[in-house]
Amino acid sequence: MTTHINQDLTYIKIGTLEDFRERMGRVIRLKQKEIVVFRTTDGNLYALDNRSPHRKGGPLAEGIVSGHFVLDPLYDWKIALDSGQVQAPDSGLVQTYPLKVEGESVQMGLSPQQARQLGLAH
Numbered sequence: 001m002t003t004h005i006n007q008d009l010t011y012i013k014i015g016t017l018e019d020f021r022e023r024m025g026r027v028i029r030l031k032q033k034e035i036v037v038f039r040t041t042d043g044n045l046y047a048l049d050n051r052s053p054h055r056k057g058g059p060l061a062e063g064i065v066s067g068h069f070v071l072d073p074l075y076d077w078k079i080a081l082d083s084g085q086v087q088a089p090d091s092g093l094v095q096t097y098p099l100k101v102e103g104e105s106v107q108m109g110l111s112p113q114q115a116r117q118l119g120l121a122h
């Protein structure tokens with residue numbers, strides 16, 4: 001798993017490893033924000049905004065995980081889980097979030113601005 005260790009991020013616990021089943025999107029609600037976490041068959045965890053960037057986009061949590069991609073359930077867009085990049089011929093970007101695992105605890109990193117927006121920092 002790519003781990004972005006950044007001192008400036010605020011990490012919040014979003015669950016334990018057993019909460020995340022392979023290839024099943026798990027929705028995490030933080031105030032008005034919805035994030036989806038996917039666990040790939042190689043054991044990696046990825047967090048993204050739970051919304052396809054398609055202009056009529058639906059929740060990515062209902063997408064099909066294939067390798068390190070999720071296929072948008074409505075329009076069949078293929079989105080890289082690690083970068084949030086929509087694959088050609090379509091284009092777009094989904095916000096991704098760094099995750100870290102400490103023991104069994106899964107934690108998600110928020111930038112200072114994101115943490116403030118969620119009322120988690122000053």
Ligand code: FES
Binds near residue numbers: 042044068
């Ligand atoms: S990054 Fe693990 S298989 Fe692609």
